[in-house]
Amino acid sequence: xxxxxxxxxxxxxxxxxxxxxxxxxxxxxxxxxxxxxxxxxxxxxxxxxxxxxxxxxxxxxxxxxxxxxxxxxxxxxxxxxxxxxxxxxxxxxxxxxxxxxxxxxxxxxxxxxxxxxxxxxxxxxxxxxxxxxxxxxxxxxxxxxxxxxxxxxxxxxxxxxxxxxxxxxxxxxxxxxxxxxxxxxxxxxxxxxxxxxxxxxxxxxxxxx
Numbered sequence: 001x002x003x004x005x006x007x008x009x010x011x012x013x014x015x016x017x018x019x020x021x022x023x024x025x026x027x028x029x030x031x032x033x034x035x036x037x038x039x040x041x042x043x044x045x046x047x048x049x050x051x052x053x054x055x056x057x058x059x060x061x062x063x064x065x066x067x068x069x070x071x072x073x074x075x076x077x078x079x080x081x082x083x084x085x086x087x088x089x090x091x092x093x094x095x096x097x098x099x100x101x102x103x104x105x106x107x108x109x110x111x112x113x114x115x116x117x118x119x120x121x122x123x124x125x126x127x128x129x130x131x132x133x134x135x136x137x138x139x140x141x142x143x144x145x146x147x148x149x150x151x152x153x154x155x156x157x158x159x160x161x162x163x164x165x166x167x168x169x170x171x172x173x174x175x176x177x178x179x180x181x182x183x184x185x186x187x188x189x190x191x192x193x194x195x196x197x198x199x200x201x202x203x204x205x206x207x208x209x
Contacts, residue, residue, distance in 0.1 A: 006045035010053040011035035017045045034105070054138055076199050078102040080141040083129045084204035085121025091162060094118065094171070096125035098132065099204040101143070108132060115168035120175065122149035123158050125204075126191070127178040133189050145194040145202045153191065156182040 007024035009015050012034045018024040019042075028034035035053040039045040048056045078101050085096035095111025108128060111121070126149055129142045144150055152158055158175045162168070194202040201207070 005038045005040060006042050007036060007038050008045050008049045009034070009036045010049070017042070017049055028105075036103075054136060076101065076143065076194065077141050080143055081107065081129050081133065082143040082194065082202050082204040083122070083125035084145065084202050084206065085118050085125050086206035087116060087118040087121060088112075091115040091117050091168070094121045095206070096121040096128070097204055097206075098125060098129045101203050104203060113168065113171045113174075115162075115165060116171050117160060117162055119146065119148050119152075120158060120160050120162065120171065122146035123152050123160075124174055124178055126150070126153050127181055130187050130189055130191075131181055131185075134185065134187050139188055139190075141190045141192055143192055143194040143202060145196050145205075147193060150191060150193060153182065 004019070005021070007018045007021060009018065009024060009027050012027035012031050014027045018027070021038075024036060028036050037048065037053070037056065039048060080101045081098055082101050083096065083098045085094060087094040093112040093114060094116030095109065095113070097109040098107040099105065100107055110124070110128065122144060123146075126142065126144050126146075130153075133140065133142065157179060160175075164172045196202065
């Protein structure tokens with residue numbers, strides 16, 4: 001028999017503490033920016049509700065360094081944000097998204113955009129994730145499975161060779177905005193490579209392989 005859990009909803013159709021997933025689910029499913037988390041005991045849930053979502057998440061994130069040191073790359077940190085992109089063709093219709101690793105909940109989703117590439121999508125997804133976490137004052141880890149996009153982030157430049165056209169002009173406007181954000185903002189988010197060979201597909205994967 002599954003152990004009983006208590007669910008805190010800080011942001012949803014109704015907020016509070018729920019003693020079953022079904023009641024929690026109806027308050028957070030398809031609610032943009034929903035904030036919720038499961039706890040093992042009612043006491044933990046009550047304390048977390050008082051502290052607030054980001055306080056709880058940030059406190060949990062403080063353990064990540066120790067966990068990474070102890071576990072190495074044996075397993076991913078669940079309290080994290082994963083980003084990924086998908087592209088139908090090269091170039092083709094491209095979209096990207098960010099997913100909460102622990103809950104599997106989609107945090108953001110952009111696209112599809114015409115005449116894009118997967119690398120561009122990966123780059124934009126990382127910047128979007130960085131901006132989202134900074135805006136919400138959250139220090140959890142951000143995972144990407146794209147080594148190329150991670151090098152572009154480090155360079156603060158999208159080094160695509162894709163030609164700009166009338167169809168993908170909107171996409172290039174987003175690239176320019178992302179590059180400006182990287183140049184004008186600092187961030188404390190820890191960017192890590194998702195180890196697909198060890199952990200399987202990244203949780204933000206679109207499942208189209």
